[in-house]
Amino acid sequence: MVRSPRSHSSDFKKGPWTPEEDEKLVDYIKRNGHENWKALPKLAGLNRCGKSCRLRWTNYLRPDIKRGKFSEEEERVIVNLHSVLGNKWSRIANHLPGRTDNEIKNFWNTHIRKKLLQMGIDPNTHKPRTDLDHFLNLSQFLGAAQFGNTADPLDNFLQLQADATQLANIQLLRNLLQIMNTNTLANLESNSLLGSQNPNLFEGLGDGATISNTKESFYPVSQDLFNPLATPQAPPNDFQAISNLWASYEGGFGPEGLNINNNSLSSSYGTQTDQNPLPALVSASTSPGTSIVNQKESKGDPSNYSTGTPATYTVFEGWEKLIDDDYYSSYWKDILE
DNA sequence: AACATTGCCAACCGCGGCGAT
DNA sequence: TATCGCCGCGGTTGGCAATGT
Numbered sequence: 001m002v003r004s005p006r007s008h009s010s011d012f013k014k015g016p017w018t019p020e021e022d023e024k025l026v027d028y029i030k031r032n033g034h035e036n037w038k039a040l041p042k043l044a045g046l047n048r049c050g051k052s053c054r055l056r057w058t059n060y061l062r063p064d065i066k067r068g069k070f071s072e073e074e075e076r077v078i079v080n081l082h083s084v085l086g087n088k089w090s091r092i093a094n095h096l097p098g099r100t101d102n103e104i105k106n107f108w109n110t111h112i113r114k115k116l117l118q119m120g121i122d123p124n125t126h127k128p129r130t131d132l133d134h135f136l137n138l139s140q141f142l143g144a145a146q147f148g149n150t151a152d153p154l155d156n157f158l159q160l161q162a163d164a165t166q167l168a169n170i171q172l173l174r175n176l177l178q179i180m181n182t183n184t185l186a187n188l189e190s191n192s193l194l195g196s197q198n199p200n201l202f203e204g205l206g207d208g209a210t211i212s213n214t215k216e217s218f219y220p221v222s223q224d225l226f227n228p229l230a231t232p233q234a235p236p237n238d239f240q241a242i243s244n245l246w247a248s249y250e251g252g253f254g255p256e257g258l259n260i261n262n263n264s265l266s267s268s269y270g271t272q273t274d275q276n277p278l279p280a281l282v283s284a285s286t287s288p289g290t291s292i293v294n295q296k297e298s299k300g301d302p303s304n305y306s307t308g309t310p311a312t313y314t315v316f317e318g319w320e321k322l323i324d325d326d327y328y329s330s331y332w333k334d335i336l337e
Numbered sequence: 338a339a340c341a342t343t344g345c346c347a348a349c350c351g352c353g354g355c356g357a358t
Numbered sequence: 359t360a361t362c363g364c365c366g367c368g369g370t371t372g373g374c375a376a377t378g379t
Binding site: 016102 | 346347349350
Binding site: 054087089090105 | 363364365366367368369372373
């Protein structure tokens with residue numbers, strides 16, 4: 001449909017609203033309502049287009065708007081709803097009385113999105129990020145290592161070692177993320193959170209909503225998500241909640257959790273999976289332990305996840321240890337030496 | 338103190354849905 | 359059925375404030 005531009009051709013005032021304009025708009029709507037936004041500004045004595053008036057009213061002047069910081073509960077609801085609905089801000093706003101879609105959208109883009117990214121969760125898919133490549137400009141990385149940029153050979157050596165360590169850790173992260181991605185989905189499906197056993201899972205929406213990408217969601221979904229008054233099943237702090245969710249998924253890695261021993265960590269990074277483009281930096285022979293087997297082969301067979309080594313810990317503990325400088329620096333030092 | 342950078346959010350823009358004609 | 363025009367939505371931008379250098 002071809003439509004002539006409206007806002008461009010007009011000489012309506014744009015930009016921030018003045019208190020006087022606000023007052024005129026509020027007064028008019030209080031007295032007459034807002035049945036016709038196009039006609040409203042003229043009747044209200046405003047030199048604004050109807051669209052501008054509508055936005056000002058719905059996003060700022062409406063009496064039922066709740067101002068101020070988002071509560072942790074609201075934040076949690078937003079995260080969960082977004083994992084199901086995506087960027088449907090108006091739909092999300094419907095479940096947060098007093099909040100506008102614009103406000104929620106801004107809050108998402110300025111706060112939640114960043115937090116999720118910092119946690120290694122893709123804010124679009126709500127799954128652990130696997131695009132770690134963007135953290136790492138490999139050509140830059142390897143180029144610097146190959147040619148060196150300092151005069152001191154020892155500096156070059158140390159730099160190379162540091163680079164190799166970082167690459168190794170990224171490699172490990174990638175493997176962990178791949179495992180978590182597949183097993184998280186498998187767990188969701190096996191628990192009928194997404195399966196056909198509960199086809200009315202999203203009844204709470206009540207508006208015939210199309211639920212898209214539910215199988216891409218990283219969080220468990222329940223009807224409570226759509227009832228802001230429901231007793232939260234997760235702690236009020238969303239990060240704590242997400243942490244707990246991660247922990248809750250440990251069961252998905254097998255009845256006893258996914259066990260990874262220290263040696264398997266090095267082995268997994270030394271023996272390449274077919275999806276991993278990074279070169280093996282250290283020979284697998286340096287890691288006598290059993291690797292984290294390819295999940296495609298071992299899915300559904302928990303025995304494949306473990307080598308039975310006494311010193312075992314879950315993938316999440318492994319993650320924590322990876323992040324812990326003291327731990328991984330000494331660990332990788334051993335390997336690289 | 339001055340300037341630069343970053344964060345935040347209100348407002349705008351353009352598109353699609355949908356009812357009216 | 360085709361077209362028009364209003365409305366709502368999601369993405370983007372501009373400007374102010376806060377923070378850093």
